[in-house]
Amino acid sequence: MAILEVSHLEKQFGATQVLQDISFSLEKGQALSIIGASGSGKTTLLRCLNFLEKPDGGSISVAGTTIFSAEDSPAQYERDIRTKRLHFGLVFQNFNLFPQYTALQNITLARELLAKEHGGESHASIEAAGRALLEQMGLADRADHYPYQLSGGQQQRVAIARALALQPDILCFDEPTSALDPELTGEVLRVIRTLAEKRTTMIIVTHEMAFARDVADRLIFMDGGVIVEQGDPHQVIDHPRCERTRQFLARYAEES
Ligand SMILES: Nc1ncnc2c1ncn2[C@@H]1O[C@H](COP(=O)(O)OP(=O)(O)OP(=O)(O)O)[C@@H](O)[C@H]1O
Numbered sequence: 001m002a003i004l005e006v007s008h009l010e011k012q013f014g015a016t017q018v019l020q021d022i023s024f025s026l027e028k029g030q031a032l033s034i035i036g037a038s039g040s041g042k043t044t045l046l047r048c049l050n051f052l053e054k055p056d057g058g059s060i061s062v063a064g065t066t067i068f069s070a071e072d073s074p075a076q077y078e079r080d081i082r083t084k085r086l087h088f089g090l091v092f093q094n095f096n097l098f099p100q101y102t103a104l105q106n107i108t109l110a111r112e113l114l115a116k117e118h119g120g121e122s123h124a125s126i127e128a129a130g131r132a133l134l135e136q137m138g139l140a141d142r143a144d145h146y147p148y149q150l151s152g153g154q155q156q157r158v159a160i161a162r163a164l165a166l167q168p169d170i171l172c173f174d175e176p177t178s179a180l181d182p183e184l185t186g187e188v189l190r191v192i193r194t195l196a197e198k199r200t201t202m203i204i205v206t207h208e209m210a211f212a213r214d215v216a217d218r219l220i221f222m223d224g225g226v227i228v229e230q231g232d233p234h235q236v237i238d239h240p241r242c243e244r245t246r247q248f249l250a251r252y253a254e255e256s
């Protein structure tokens with residue numbers, strides 16, 4: 001059974017249809033890359049999955065349970081919205097760390113708040129889990145650093161650890177390296193590659209074409225709010241079936 005099933009998702013802003021009939025599924029342990037031109041709707045799709053934007057049509061199911069349906073009443077949409085959000089983690093282009101908290105606090109904060117509300121986990125166990133995540137990101141010695149004391153690549157690795165701390169079913173990345181200098185891109189891509197090797201279920205929006213192809217099990221090419229082509233990453237990137245995909249990749253190759 002698919003861990004994620006997106007069916008006929010629609011989103012408009014005013015008169016602009018930004019997502020049209022978006023349907024795809026993702027198996028547990030798989031990585032999905034999404035590529036597409038600027039404005040094609042990639043961020044909007046991730047924001048819809050993370051309940052940061054409310055779609056106008058379609059449905060979203062996680063592990064067989066429908067967590068969003070456009071048929072739902074506003075009250076049904078709002079009900080348990082924080083729990084529904086926990087199915088997904090989101091790593092942003094600009095890291096979005098809390099500047100007033102250390103690396104470790106950034107990672108543990110949400111879990112501390114959940115423990116405070118619902119009881120259960122001790123402070124010591126949350127902190128130990130946070131330190132283990134920092135270690136996994138190669139940042140064990142940066143636990144007490146504030147974001148301004150970290151490089152962009154280090155900040156993004158803290159942001160990845162923060163997203164992982166809540167153990168989401170699906171981890172989403174929105175252009176995780178596009179705000180980084182080229183020499184810092186590699187360290188973040190390496191971390192994402194390691195997560196893929198560990199079979200972390202992920203959706204990765206990226207402009208790094210070779211990375212999108214090599215790290216993912218599936219790939220989607222979006223244009224103008226629709227999925228133009230989806231399938232095996234090597235097939236789509238190296239042997240695209242659709243003319244629009246070919247044009248996008250050719251233009252991209254020229255620019256980079
Ligand atoms: N809150 C909003 N209100 C109105 N229009 C919006 C809003 N958010 C996005 N849009 C529009 O929706 C379209 C898709 O935007 P989106 O940010 O999803 O594209 P994208 O594929 O992520 O682009 P990029 O590669 O530049 O990040 C764009 O035309 C954008 O202007």
Ligand SMILES: [Mg+2]
Binds near residue numbers: 042043044174
């Ligand atoms: Mg975007």
